[in-house]
Amino acid sequence: MSTLFVVIALFFVTALAGAFANRHLLTELRVARLVGDDRRAQVAAEQGLERALTLMNGDSVDDECQATPSGHRSAMDRWIRPLDSGHLVSRRDAQDATVLLCDRGPTDDWRCRCAGDQAPVGRAAEATPSSSVRVALQPVPSQPGQLWLAAHGCAEASAGCAAPAPTADAAQGRGSQRRMQVALLPALRQVPSAALVAGGAVDLGDGMAVVNTDAATGGVALRSGGRLAGSDGALIGPNGARSGEQVLSHDTELAQLRPQELLRRLVGMSLDAWTRHPALRVLRCEARCDASSVAAVFNQGARFVWVDGSLRVDREVQWGEPERPLALLVGGDLDWSAPSRWRGALLVGGEARLSGGTGQARFDGGVVVGGGVRGDASVQIVHQAKLLRLLQHQVGSFVRVPGSLGAAP
Structure with missing residues (x-):
């Protein structure tokens, strides 16, 4: 009986040691997952900024941000309203200022939606892990001809990207805020004063x-x-x-x-x-x-x-x-x-x-x-x-x- 009690006590101590070690392992896995999600969200945000800049210098696009031969407007016409003062403002309203919404597909391709008369609609989560980005335009009051591109990248599908995260840890892994200032380099620096x-x-x-x-x-x-x-x-x-x-x-x-x-x-x-x-x-x-x-x-x-x-x-x-x-x-x-x-x-x-x-x-x-x-x-x-x-x-x-x-x- 003494030997049995000693063996049971040793098993109990071993179980406690294993649980303690496993606790640290689970914490490390959780931290690694959050760091990976944060990195994916940051990459998505930067990808969204570059994609938005490319579209602003592009030709006509449809609601899926695909080039079209005719019958549609360019991203510049869809998103930006120039003022007489030379300042640029977004055509989107304050409730949903998103002009570009993109999801990363299972084959690493980006599928985007461009704002027009309506705001772009997010995609639901798929079976494979995904990331997404929402891009909005913000004016620069002190600088005519300039805009801020503000991107919110997520390590999840765009349908849930704008939703508030349930916990602070999840918010850390799901959201990355990046922005970039852009300026319009005009085609003509001076305009002719004569007809x-x-x-x-x-x-x-x-x-x-x-x-x-x-x-x-x-x-x-x-x-x-x-x-x-x-x-x-x-x-x-x-x-x-x-x-x-x-x-x-x-x-x-x-x-x-x-x-x-x-x-x-x-x-x-x-x-x-x-x-x-x-x-x-x-x-x-x-x-x-x-x-x-x-x-x-x-x-x-x-x-x-x-x-x-x-x-x-x-x-x-x-x-x-x-x-x-x-x-x-x-x-x-x-x-x-x-x-x-x-x-x-x-x-x-x-x-x-x-x-x-x-x-x-x-x-x-x-x-x-x-x-x-x-x-x-x-x-x-x-x-x-x-x-x-x-x-x-x-x-x-x-x-x-x-x-x-x-x-x-």
């Missing part, structure tokens, strides 16, 4: 109309580095302006500038650097591009296009809207000979021939040509200061502000 700016000679033909009634810009309708020919009866400046004040011809400063230097003053950088804009769409054609090829790019949601070569527009087009101007740069010559309406900034590196064909061609905003210009009475070029300001506030590329990526405060 038509030409580095070479301008031939108005039988009366091409060039209009600038905005006295705040100086009221110059046409500025050229060469001679002025043709009928100038349709050159119009502000009310009360004296005859000749709406024209600056034989401008020695313009005449001395090469076409690339003239364009560089507007874009604020060399053309080689400018063509590396993330949001810029480059169009290259075998001989020269036509209206159909440019229209296809605009229909995909692009607002910022460079034609690497010459362009011929020989069919009717309607490009740009009053609240959605476009920027188009033609590296070579431009031959425009069709009834049309353009809203935005039109930049031409070579020569430009403008005509409305059998109808009227109207260009609202500003036209800048590195070489000479030849037009006729079927053409109207009207300086629109408000349109050009909108273009500066809306058209360009979003880039990361250096040193801004980090944990949310």
